[in-house]
Amino acid sequence: MTSKTLSIEGLTATAVIDGQRQILVDDLSLTVQQGRVMALVGASGSGKSMTCSAALGVLPPGVVKTLGHVTIDGVTHDAAALRGRHVATIMQNPRSAFNPVRTMRDHADETSRALGIPVSGAGDRIEDCMRAAGLEDVKAILGLHAFEMSGGMLQRMMIALALLSEAPFLFADEPTTDLDLVVQLRVLELLEKLVEERGLGVLLVTHDMGVVARLADDVVVLDHGRLVERASVVDIFHKPRHAITRTLVSAHLSLYGMELSA
Ligand SMILES: Nc1ncnc2c1ncn2[C@@H]1O[C@H](COP(=O)(O)OP(=O)(O)O)[C@@H](O)[C@H]1O
Ligand SMILES: [Mg+2]
Structure with a gap:
């Protein structure tokens, strides 16, 4: 398998807030490689979710992407073509992503239709994806509604729906934030x-x-x-350069009674 690279290049998104134009994502560039995890970190409100939304063309009303594009192996793709086919997504609150009156089977069928997967065979495929996402007793789960499932099960179901697309990339926006610690780890x-x-x-x-x-x-x-630092995970923890990075790492270490050296 050749490994693909997705690049976000010069992404800029703005909004008019209280009559003033504000830059929410400022000339941001980053790359994601298949088989690797690129973390996008920063304080709440720093523009992490906007970056994903702008790259995938799903910005909230009032926010516009003014510059930038996304390439895969150097070829530019528009946002609509990226979504689902090249990039699957999972989000912070899986419960809000599911229609409360629909079963998991309805959601799987809808996702299959949206992806153009033929209905014959779609059943087996979603069951395989659910098992890959760590769900057991998949036939029973397909009959459930979101309110009948735990947060961890719902996040696994979101991941199963993401796998259905066979997209090479996944944007995961705070995928474990709303889960309890044991489920987070899983x-x-x-x-x-x-x-x-x-x-x-x-x-x-x-x-x-x-x-x-x-x-x-x-x-x-x-x-x-704005992107203020880019480094390997080892360097981020051992040699953080920017004040913001140092603050994030120090806050994390203090949870364990440790301090950042130097
Ligand atoms: N619908 C919106 N219209 C205008 N500004 C918004 C909207 N939603 C969020 N923002 C602002 O965009 C900035 C970045 O938000 P966001 O990307 O959600 O932050 P993060 O995901 O890093 O917590 C914040 O300052 C936030 O107040
Ligand atoms: Mg966010």
């Missing part, structure tokens, strides 16, 4: 396995440096929509 283990075994390239958005330490190969740090 979801992180699952993502790690999918990176290793399927060569998924992951853009992992998180404010949690524990998640970064566990999963990331490389890290970019955002502050007010």
Whole structure:
């Protein structure tokens, strides 16, 4: 398998807030490689989610992408073509992503239709993806509604729907933030396995440096929509350069009663 590279290049997104034009994502460039995890970190409000939304063309009303593009192996793709086919997504609150009156089977069928997967055979494929996402008793789960499932099960179902697309890249926006610690760990283990075994390239958005330490190969740090540091995960923890990075790492270490050296 040849490994693909997704590049976000010069991405800029703005909004008019209280009559003033504000830059929410400022000339941001980063790359995600298949088989690797790129973490996008920064304080709350630093523009992490906007970066993903702008790259995939799903910005909220009032926010516009003014510059930038996304390439895969050097070829520019428009946002609509990227979504689902090249880039699958999972989000922070899986519960809000599911229609409460629809079963998991309805969601799987809808995703299959949206991806153009023929209905014959789609059933087997979603069951395989659900097993790959660590769900057991898949036939029973397909009959459930979101309210009948735990947060961890729902996040696994989101991952199963993401796998259905066979997209080489996954944008995961705070995928474990709303889960309890044990379930967080299981979801992180699952993502790690999918990176290793399927060569998924992951853009992992998180404010949690524990998640970064566990999963990331490389890290970019955002502050007010600007990229302020880019380094390997080892250098981020051992040689953080920017004040923002140092603050994030120090806050993380203090949880364990440790301090940043030098
Ligand atoms: N719909 C919106 N319109 C205008 N500005 C927004 C909107 N949603 C979020 N913002 C602003 O965009 C900035 C970046 O937000 P976001 O990307 O959600 O941050 P993060 O994901 O890093 O916590 C924040 O300053 C936020 O207030
Ligand atoms: Mg966010």
